[in-house]
Amino acid sequence: MPRIPSRLIPVLIVLAGALFYFPFLGRVHLFDWDEINFAESAREMIVTGNYTRVQINFQPFWEKPPLFFWLQVLAMKAFGINEFAARFPNAVIGIVTLLVLYSIGKKIVDERFGLLWALAYFGSLTPHLYFKSGIIDPTFNLFIFLSVWLMAGAVSAYGTPKATRLAAFSGLFVGLAVLTKGPVGGLLLGLTFLVYWGIQRFRPILSFLNGLLFFGCGLAVASVWFGLELIKNGFWFFEEFFRYQIRLFSTPDAGHQQPFYYHFVVVLLGCFPMSLLAIRGFFADTAGARSDSQSERAVRAVSFRRWMIILFWVVMILFSIVKTKIVHYSSMAWFPVSYLAATVLYGYLNGYLKWNRWLTIGIGIIGGVLAVLIAALPLIGMHTADLIPYIKDRFAAANLTAPVEWQGWEWAIGTVYGLLILGLLWLRQKRPVGSMVTLFLSTPVLLWFVLPAIVPKIERYTQGAVIDFYEAKQGQDIYIEPIGYKSYAHLFYFRKPPPTNPKSYSEEWLINGPVDKPAFFVTRNINLDQYKYNPNLEIISEDNGFVFLRRKPAFK
Structure with a gap:
């Protein structure tokens, strides 16, 4: 070095x-x-x-x-x-x-x-x-x-x-x-x-x-x-704290x-x-x-x-x-x-240890697979319409309908990374120090490009629509809750204030009780059947697999 x-x-x-x-x-x-x-x-x-x-x-x-x-x-x-x-x-x-x-x-x-x-x-x-x-x-x-x-x-x-x-x-x-x-x-x-x-x-x-x-x-x-x-x-x-720690070790979380x-x-x-x-x-x-x-x-x-x-x-x-x-x-x-x-x-x-050919094989295989996956993600994103008919999960299929704009060059990030791995393995004997240092610098450089160019687009598929909904509701005097699945996103992105009505912690009360202000709910399309026939709930939109419902206050 x-x-x-x-x-x-x-x-x-x-x-x-x-x-x-x-x-x-x-x-x-x-x-x-x-x-x-x-x-x-x-x-x-x-x-x-x-x-x-x-x-x-x-x-x-x-x-x-x-x-x-x-x-x-x-x-x-x-x-x-x-x-x-x-x-x-x-x-x-x-x-x-x-x-x-x-x-x-x-x-x-x-x-x-x-x-x-x-x-x-x-x-x-x-x-x-x-x-x-x-x-x-x-x-x-x-x-x-x-x-x-x-x-x-x-x-x-x-x-x-x-x-x-x-x-x-x-x-x-x-x-x-x-x-x-x-x-x-x-x-x-x-x-x-x-x-x-x-x-x-x-x-x-x-x-x-x-x-x-x-x-x-x-x-x-x-x-x-x-x-x-x-x-x-x-x-x-402390009883509750330690009871949770024991439960975490002894029972599988969902x-x-x-x-x-x-x-x-x-x-x-x-x-x-x-x-x-x-x-x-x-x-x-x-x-x-x-x-x-x-x-x-x-x-x-x-x-x-x-x-x-x-x-x-x-x-x-x-x-x-x-x-x-x-x-x-x-x-x-x-x-x-x-x-x-x-x-x-x-x-x-330092010359004390000879290189093992299994290291070359392992680095080539895992590095190659990683490169292919990163190169494939943008290509999949640009052809989601062709893939949707083959996806059996309705929620995942609907996620892929999100309007995400790919620039068309993102696949090159994974491709260059894969070529770099192959090149370093080829140069290893001639330049052992430089090739190993570059090997360990290539992953941070890879992530430096992946995080701004690819990850935000992937996030748009997985949760973009629901977070947009929560952010649009910030500051409104309403109830807002996910139903049918677990999430914390509504708390942070709606900026939920401290509840003034303790009954609002009850999903049953929010859906069927005498609510005192508008209530909005988010569920997934695969969970919708258990809610869509409830006369208190009105479907207001569906976006990328997420279904948004509203309930008007009981006395307003």
């Missing part, structure tokens, strides 16, 4: 992160469910002035603690209540994450390894994309990773004053993780620690006092919110029940290209073993590699057991995957 002055590397990382993470954050509407759900909770904090209680639809929201919503609130205070503000915190977290990986990699091995680690994370598909999203996990994952890194350091420094400091900071970041996403923050570190301890045959690796300090710091940070809620509202809130191997496929395909390199990283510690075999640094690198492998398996097995399976549930595994990929890159570029 080209020699870059050390003092400039953090600056370049910040500039690269700013160039790729911030543009187009507000180019497309928030997506149902999670992005809109979380942004709506932040909006309702601002509307109500209650920053301690997490709400959705102005009712207690049991699923998540408030830290990420606080970050979104700060962004909304600065930039307004919009998509850019909702996604802004993760873009900042993305830059911080790259700096953290570079810094830790530099300490564990050397500066080159730190750069490769940051590059692997920056240049892989879903890890890069999620820093441009408005979901909780990128922030949560950073806190968990830092707690694992610090705990690994505390264990390595067992019996020294340094271990005390590291254990305290590990507890601090676990507390922040718990404040971000709940008890799973402590669970991931706890299970990783227990497995590592078991591999060490349960010999002492952390002093009792340091363990107490870890728990004390974690509890103190988490109590910033949990303790306040306990004092204000008693145990009922539409999110997947096979056991689901997350392994998600990581393999979603973390392209680092996932393919990481597979080989499970079998060879090319970075730690070659950094300096006699140094304390090498010992620390070998130990940390073990922590990373354990963390990977803890995440993958735990969330494969969990009944509800969503892509980002296993996203904590992206950190160990990126580490293992960096070890392979480091060994290959």
